[in-house]
Amino acid sequence: MKHAALWVILLAMPVRPASVPHNSRPSPSTQYPQFADNSEVRAALAWFARNLAWINEQQSRLTEIPAPSFQEGQRAAAVKLLLASSGLEVQIDKTGNVIGELRGADEKEIVVLSAHLDTVFPPSTPIKVRHEGDRLLAPGISDNGTGLAALIAISRACHEAHIKPRRTILFVADVGEEGEGNLRGMRALIEAYKPKLKAVIVLDGSGTDHVTTKALASRRLEATITGPGGHSWSDFGMPNPINALVRASVRFINTKVPVAPRTTFNIGQIEGGTSVNSIPYEAKLKVDIRSESEDELTKLESALRDCIAAGVRDEMESSRDRTKGKLEWKVELLGSRPGGELPANSALLAALRSADEFVGNQSRVERSSTDANVPLAHGIDAISIGAGGTGGGAHSLQEWYEPAGREMGLKRALLTLLNVSGLAEEKAR
Numbered sequence: 001m002k003h004a005a006l007w008v009i010l011l012a013m014p015v016r017p018a019s020v021p022h023n024s025r026p027s028p029s030t031q032y033p034q035f036a037d038n039s040e041v042r043a044a045l046a047w048f049a050r051n052l053a054w055i056n057e058q059q060s061r062l063t064e065i066p067a068p069s070f071q072e073g074q075r076a077a078a079v080k081l082l083l084a085s086s087g088l089e090v091q092i093d094k095t096g097n098v099i100g101e102l103r104g105a106d107e108k109e110i111v112v113l114s115a116h117l118d119t120v121f122p123p124s125t126p127i128k129v130r131h132e133g134d135r136l137l138a139p140g141i142s143d144n145g146t147g148l149a150a151l152i153a154i155s156r157a158c159h160e161a162h163i164k165p166r167r168t169i170l171f172v173a174d175v176g177e178e179g180e181g182n183l184r185g186m187r188a189l190i191e192a193y194k195p196k197l198k199a200v201i202v203l204d205g206s207g208t209d210h211v212t213t214k215a216l217a218s219r220r221l222e223a224t225i226t227g228p229g230g231h232s233w234s235d236f237g238m239p240n241p242i243n244a245l246v247r248a249s250v251r252f253i254n255t256k257v258p259v260a261p262r263t264t265f266n267i268g269q270i271e272g273g274t275s276v277n278s279i280p281y282e283a284k285l286k287v288d289i290r291s292e293s294e295d296e297l298t299k300l301e302s303a304l305r306d307c308i309a310a311g312v313r314d315e316m317e318s319s320r321d322r323t324k325g326k327l328e329w330k331v332e333l334l335g336s337r338p339g340g341e342l343p344a345n346s347a348l349l350a351a352l353r354s355a356d357e358f359v360g361n362q363s364r365v366e367r368s369s370t371d372a373n374v375p376l377a378h379g380i381d382a383i384s385i386g387a388g389g390t391g392g393g394a395h396s397l398q399e400w401y402e403p404a405g406r407e408m409g410l411k412r413a414l415l416t417l418l419n420v421s422g423l424a425e426e427k428a429r
């Protein structure tokens with residue numbers, strides 16, 4: 001029997017809407033039997049249970065290698081070795097992404113399974129994994145220690161089980177997902193593989209309770225106001241960049257944003273000045289804006305520019321001595337995460353749903369800002385999911401992970417991956 005044909009049938013099946021309650025789903029006998037039917041897939045699924053301790057070890061080891069955004073090299077090298085020992089052809093691209101290739105029967109089509117390498121913690125952060133019962137504690141242990149451990153485990157399970165995919169699978173540990181990394185790793189990957197890329201599955205953090213199919217668009221902006229600067233007493237009356245920034249900020253935080261589509265703004269950092277008795281020569285603020293709508297984002301960005309211009313104008317108009325110089329301003333884009341949405345009838349979402357059914361999991365659709373933003377913005381099918389177990393305290397020094405339930409997350413990710421990659425046509429037995 002040609003199992004590949006069944007996979008094709010599955011991929012062509014219409015998608016069940018996410019809102020269908022679990023009890024109205026097909027009974028077990030009508031679920032996709034090809035998962036259980038294929039001996040290689042079965043072997044790959046069974047590999048996880050036997051190797052949970054090893055997977056925990058890899059997670060701890062990788063977590064303890066510092067990897068702030070832009071300084072992922074050391075951790076990348078460790079991941080490269082692990083992927084190579086999963087029998088993959090591995091390279092590190094010029095951006096720093098580790099890319100391990102499992103060649104498919106059809107090399108013209110590619111599916112990516114990725115996990116980001118980087119953390120939000122500065123290089124000086126001490127990282128030593130502590131154990132409290134079954135709980136592992138360390139900065140970055142879950143985000144994205146869990147995703148990286150799953151990437152390694154899934155590649156190893158495929159290797160041990162001699163999985164031969166139809167489409168080529170790239171196992172990718174990418175750089176620059178967090179903060180000012182601005183998704184640079186994923187951007188480079190999409191740029192390089194876009195014509196062949198059929199789907200991207202992002203493993204980020206823990207859990208199995210969600211699937212991110214909607215990319216939250218965001219922009220980070222920095223406003224800078226500059227002037228000549230001077231002495232608080234002798235130059236009194238000179239326009240003051242901090243005054244202008246405060247005037248502008250008050251205007252900006254009074255901007256009305258819609259509840260739907262949900263749109264938010266945050267002044268996250270403000271800086272400027274040199275001493276209490278100096279008129280500053282510079283003041284800056286950093287703003288993060290997010291929206292379910294790209295249009296609202298554009299409106300909010302132009303509102304910020306208008307407010308900064310108005311704040312500068314107000315300050316110039318009220319300065320007591322305009323001969324003492326003029327203020328300049330600029331607003332720069334520090335980062336931009338594009339929005340996008342996976343179509344509800346996509347083969348990738350169908351693959352995830354059938355994997356969920358097979359492992360007996362239920363997950364809700366979420367909107368979030370992840371590596372999946374980039375492919376989604378390019379119209380490439382992409383999701384971001386947790387890699388099993390439970391975790392908490394992401395981006396804090398108290399971050400933790402509990403491996404119980406990891407196996408389900410690994411199976412769910414593997415089945416989703418193989419469902420979209422397909423299996424190579426088998427030789428007659």
Ligand SMILES: [Zn+2]
Nearest residue numbers: 143144204205
């Ligand atoms: Zn993450």
